Amino acid sequence: MQRVYLDSAATTQVREEVIVKMQDALVNFYGNPSSTHSFGRSAKTAVEKARKTIAKELNAQPSEIIFTSGGTEADNMILRGAVRDLGVKTLITSKIEHHAVLHTAEELAREYGIALHFVNLDSFGNPDISHLTQLLQQDDSKKLVSLMHVNNEIGNKIDIDAIGKLCADNQALFHSDTVQSIGHYEWDVKKTPIDFLTAAAHKFHGPKGIGFAYIRKNTGLKPLIFGGSQERGFRAGTESFHNIVGLEEAFVAAYENLDQERQYITELKKYFIEKLGKELPEAKFNGLSADMVRSTYTLVNVCLPFSEEKAMMLLFHLDLKGIACSKGSACQSGSDLGSHVLVEVLSKEDLKRPSLRFSFSKYNTKEELDYVINILKEYAND
16 A cells, blocks of 8 residues: 655654754763753753754844744743733734634633734635734734734745734734744745744654744743743753754755755645646635645645545545545544634535645655545545
8 A cells, every 4th residue: 555645734754864863962962951061061052053053044043042842832932921921912813823823812812801803814814904904003002913924724825024014013013823834935034024933843854842932032021931041041941952953953954955845845736736626627725725826835725526425434535545634624524623724714515525635745756646636536436
């Protein structure tokens, strides 16, 4: 049986050079980075080198990079800190954000009584800039806008520079969950008016359990986790040294190979869209995932023309054929609530059909895509 992994938006295969770097760290650099002896100093030096590497690529200062356990912790740290420490009284987001943002925002509204507003979306899932402007200008309260750069389910890209400028012009703080875009797009936090962003290494061929937050200098944000003085006091606890150097190695490789790998993956996505459209012409691409300009090159989200009976067994069937992808339908087997993203962008009729997210990486091939599309076609005609 052929095995095909098309779920890189969920997590990516770790690069071989990252594994080698982490193994070396586990064997030879086991000192606590907070210790003052040579073993600890060696580890500390490597942690700070990783911080400088990331900061340089983002055009940030090293002190603005805080290592976390991943995107969820970083989102929580920023949103909670903004309300607790920075006097934010109004939080503006959208209904298709990652649950790390949505659930945190809802909890903050319950705990602190802040105003929580959701910007209107068009039929593709894009934020309505006119409505966002209206929300920003409706009163004088301190505001935080949180909108993800690339949607993890349908792949839409927001115009992050324009939204950042709009927030800055209205004296609002701007946070973006950039978990699906860091490592896949260039960044310059000096050119993009942004106060906070978050990243996770396992989305760009690094290890799980490590990520970082960019927190603009002098925002006044305070720690979420208290204890020792690690991470400049922002995040107490012994640094996950082997994961940090793994993150750095993956981060460097992602940007050193960005142009070449982006071109390769873009061609895979184009090929998948064209061939699926030919073999299953009734299939629909959700959101803007088939738009090669306004969506990320790393994924597509497809509404398939299958009956409800076939939809119930689709993922199980694909798994039996060795194919890994993600479900995305409100009515699919194994999902009680379905996709909160697709609920916002699909018609009631399309929500009854199965939607799948296929996400690509440098490790995929056109032959694998042929195999997947043939399996889908066979299943449709069975």
